[in-house]
Amino acid sequence: MAYNLWYWPGIQGRGEFVRLSMEAGGIEYRDCAREEGAHALIENMATFDRPPYAPPYLELDGHAIAQVANILLFLGDRDHLAPSNMNDRYWLHQVELTIADMVAEVHNVHHPVGSGAYYEDQKEEAARAAKQFREERMPKFLRHFEAAAKSNEGDWLIDHRWCYTDCSLFQLVEGLRYMFPKRMKTLEPDLPKLIGIHDAVAELPGIKAYLDSNRRLAFNEDGIFRHYPELDAA
Amino acid sequence: MAYNLWYWPGIQGRGEFVRLSMEAGGIEYRDCAREEGAHALIENMATFDRPPYAPPYLELDGHAIAQVANILLFLGDRDHLAPSNMNDRYWLHQVELTIADMVAEVHNVHHPVGSGAYYEDQKEEAARAAKQFREERMPKFLRHFEAAAKSNEGDWLIDHRWCYTDCSLFQLVEGLRYMFPKRMKTLEPDLPKLIGIHDAVAELPGIKAYLDSNRRLAFNEDGIFRHYPELDAA
Numbered sequence: 001m002a003y004n005l006w007y008w009p010g011i012q013g014r015g016e017f018v019r020l021s022m023e024a025g026g027i028e029y030r031d032c033a034r035e036e037g038a039h040a041l042i043e044n045m046a047t048f049d050r051p052p053y054a055p056p057y058l059e060l061d062g063h064a065i066a067q068v069a070n071i072l073l074f075l076g077d078r079d080h081l082a083p084s085n086m087n088d089r090y091w092l093h094q095v096e097l098t099i100a101d102m103v104a105e106v107h108n109v110h111h112p113v114g115s116g117a118y119y120e121d122q123k124e125e126a127a128r129a130a131k132q133f134r135e136e137r138m139p140k141f142l143r144h145f146e147a148a149a150k151s152n153e154g155d156w157l158i159d160h161r162w163c164y165t166d167c168s169l170f171q172l173v174e175g176l177r178y179m180f181p182k183r184m185k186t187l188e189p190d191l192p193k194l195i196g197i198h199d200a201v202a203e204l205p206g207i208k209a210y211l212d213s214n215r216r217l218a219f220n221e222d223g224i225f226r227h228y229p230e231l232d233a234a
Numbered sequence: 235m236a237y238n239l240w241y242w243p244g245i246q247g248r249g250e251f252v253r254l255s256m257e258a259g260g261i262e263y264r265d266c267a268r269e270e271g272a273h274a275l276i277e278n279m280a281t282f283d284r285p286p287y288a289p290p291y292l293e294l295d296g297h298a299i300a301q302v303a304n305i306l307l308f309l310g311d312r313d314h315l316a317p318s319n320m321n322d323r324y325w326l327h328q329v330e331l332t333i334a335d336m337v338a339e340v341h342n343v344h345h346p347v348g349s350g351a352y353y354e355d356q357k358e359e360a361a362r363a364a365k366q367f368r369e370e371r372m373p374k375f376l377r378h379f380e381a382a383a384k385s386n387e388g389d390w391l392i393d394h395r396w397c398y399t400d401c402s403l404f405q406l407v408e409g410l411r412y413m414f415p416k417r418m419k420t421l422e423p424d425l426p427k428l429i430g431i432h433d434a435v436a437e438l439p440g441i442k443a444y445l446d447s448n449r450r451l452a453f454n455e456d457g458i459f460r461h462y463p464e465l466d467a468a
Contacts, residue, residue, distance in 0.1 A: 050325050050385045053332045053378045065324050067331040069303075074324055090299050090308055091284050097301040097331075098287045104338055105349075112346040113362040115339075116370050125359050128347040136350050144287045151284045 002028035006041050006064075007056040009034045011223035012175075012216075014103070015056040017068045018075075020171055021164040023210035024201070025081050031215070032059070069096045072164045082163040092158060092165045095148050099168045102141045106179065107224050109133045109231065119221075119228070130231035134183045138176070142191055145169060149193035155200050162204060169194060170201035175225030182234045236262035240275050240298075241290040243268045245457035246409075246450075248337065249290040251302045252309075254405055255398040257444035258435070259315050265449070266293070303330045306398045316397040326392060326399045329382050333402045336375045340413065341458050343367045343465065353455075353462070364465035368417045372410070376425055379403060383427035389434050396438060403428060404435035409459030416468045 003022070007015030009031075022029050033041040033055075044059065045052060052066030058074070065074050073093050076082035082092050110119050112129040119126060149169075154160045157169065173195065177184045188195055201207055210216055219225055237256070241249030243265075256263050267275040267289075278293065279286060286300030292308070299308050307327050310316035316326050344353050346363040353360060383403075388394045391403065407429065411418045422429055435441055444450055453459055 051378065051381050052328070053335075053375070063321060063325075065328065067328045070324055070328045070331055073327070087297060090304055091297075093307070094286070094299065094301045094304045097304055101287075101338070104335070108342055108346075112342075113359050114366040116366060122362075125347050125362070128356075128359070132348040132350060141287070144285065147285050 002030050004032050004059040005029045005056060006032050006044055006059060008041065009038055010217070010220075012171075012219060012225075013056075013223050014068050016217075017099075017168050017171055018056050018058075018071050019215075020167040020201075020207065020210070021072055021075060021081055023215075024162060024164075024167050024204050024206045025075070025079055026206055027075065027079050069093060069100050072096055072168070076164050082165070083159060088158055092163055095145070095157065096165050096168055098141070098144065099165070099172055102137075102172065103175075103224060105133060105137055105141075106175070109179075110226050110228060119226075123230075126228075126231060131233075134180060134233060138180070138183060139187060142176075142187055142194065145172075146191045146194045149197055155196060157197060162201060166197050166201050167207070170198045170207070173198040175219070178219040178227055179225040180232045181227075182232045186234045236264050238266050238293040239263045239290060240266050240278055240293060242275065243272055244451070244454075246405075246453060246459075247290075247457050248302050250451075251333075251402050251405055252290050252292075252305050253449075254401040254435075254441065254444070255306055255309060255315055257449075258396060258398075258401050258438050258440045259309070259313055260440050261309065261313050303327060303334050306330055306402070310398050316399070317393060322392055326397055329379070329391065330399050330402055332375070332378065333399070333406055336371075336406065337409075337458060339367060339371055339375075340409070343413075344460050344462060353460075357464075360462075360465060365467075368414060368467060372414070372417060373421060376410075376421055376428065379406075380425045380428045383431055389430060391431060396435060400431050400435050401441070404432045404441070407432040409453065412453040412461055413459040414466045415461075416466045420468045 005015065005018060007013065041055060045055070048064045050063065052064045056068060056071065057064040057066035058071055065071055082089060109130050110126050111122065112125045113122050149157060152158050156162050157166050239249065239252060241247065275289060279289070282298045284297065286298045290302065290305065291298040291300035292305055299305055316323060343364050344360050345356065346359045347356050383391060386392050390396050391400050
């Protein structure tokens with residue numbers, strides 16, 4: 001049975017982290033709000049006794065499973081997108097949560113003083129936030145992910161096959177390249193294992209097919225990773 | 235065997251969410267950096283093949299388990315701080331992750347443009363961030379937690395006994411009362427179930443003993459919840 005995935009139509013956003021693992025794993029899903037619109041999403045979200053705070057979520061047997069890392073933990077267990085060994089499970093989830101932390105900081109770069117206000121109304125603050133993010137936070141996070149990748153001898157974050165967290169690292173690199181192309185060019189030479197995971201994910205048959213399909217939306221300036229040239233620098 | 239908990243000494247911070255569940259559950263732990271200092275923490279953190287990105291983490295059989303929600307998921311499973319039913323486990327973890335999201339936004343209020351810079355250097359931006367947080371984000375998050383609490387008929391988030399996420403909701407309310415006393419006074423009348431959970435956690439024998447002990451640090455302006463009167467308003 002196909003999963004029902006609910007996420008805002010029109011952007012990759014946080015939903016993309018869920019989509020990528022499902023596409024890599026050949027897991028069938030319906031991207032409900034892309035078929036039925038944002039209005040249907042808002043209506044659906046209000047139907048659960050145990051409500052999600054925000055999309056994305058999976059609708060399953062009348063329940064909603066929300067929060068990207070939680071969804072991926074669930075899919076990892078249920079659809080075998082990760083090893084079942086306990087140590088490995090907590091480790092992969094830990095890295096996934098650190099990716100989520102970085103993604104939240106990415107969003108904060110273009111919305112530092114008001115997530116409900118427009119970028120145009122906080123451009124000066126965003127310039128300050130971006131400088132600190134580029135110079136301090138990006139190297140710190142990315143070196144951490146490089147160290148995480150280095151902890152495994154194989155081509156993946158763990159063992160000798162891909163898992164959901166590899167797909168999320170792929171998306172993180174993709175998003176950062178879109179948002180900070182100059183800065184990534186400076187940092188990437190020191191991240192060979194992380195970029196290796198990115199490249200290996202890009203070659204997975206399910207991911208190749210997805211990236212070539214019209215299901216993959218382009219990055220844009222309504223999503224999380226936004227290319228504002230004034231916020232980038234080498 | 236007691237757990238080794240590593241977290242920055244001198245603040246409640248994110249470590250407090252781990253401490254509270256362990257204290258409530260009567261789980262023995264050593265608060266290592268309070269005994270050995272921040273220097274020992276930095277040294278210890280560098281010893282793992284699979285590194286934590288940041289404290290808090292549990293050191294266990296040579297592994298580190300990091301990320302608050304991941305630690306609590308682990309303790310929930312291993313030390314029975316949550317139901318073992320799958321639906322319930324993912325639900326509680328989902329709420330815990332939403333608490334983590336709100337805590338990250340709380341930190342962003344006093345450090346909107348530079349988490350590595352001083353508050354004093356970003357006071358104007360913080361004032362803007364705080365206004366939006368008080369007026370839009372706080373009601374939205376807190377109403378969500380109220381709805382989550384309402385989804386259970388009992389006094390707790392789930393079933394008829396406390397779980398780790400109840401302890402985290404307690405700390406969230408405590409922290410917000412410290413940081414935004416005026417704003418919380420306005421909002422609390424509409425949050426009876428959430429405040430009920432807060433009050434019930436405060437009465438747990440393990441929590442009562444902890445709050446009365448010198449192990450409970452006071453909130454202060456080095457932590458996540460900081461009382462800057464200029465950032466509060468009804």
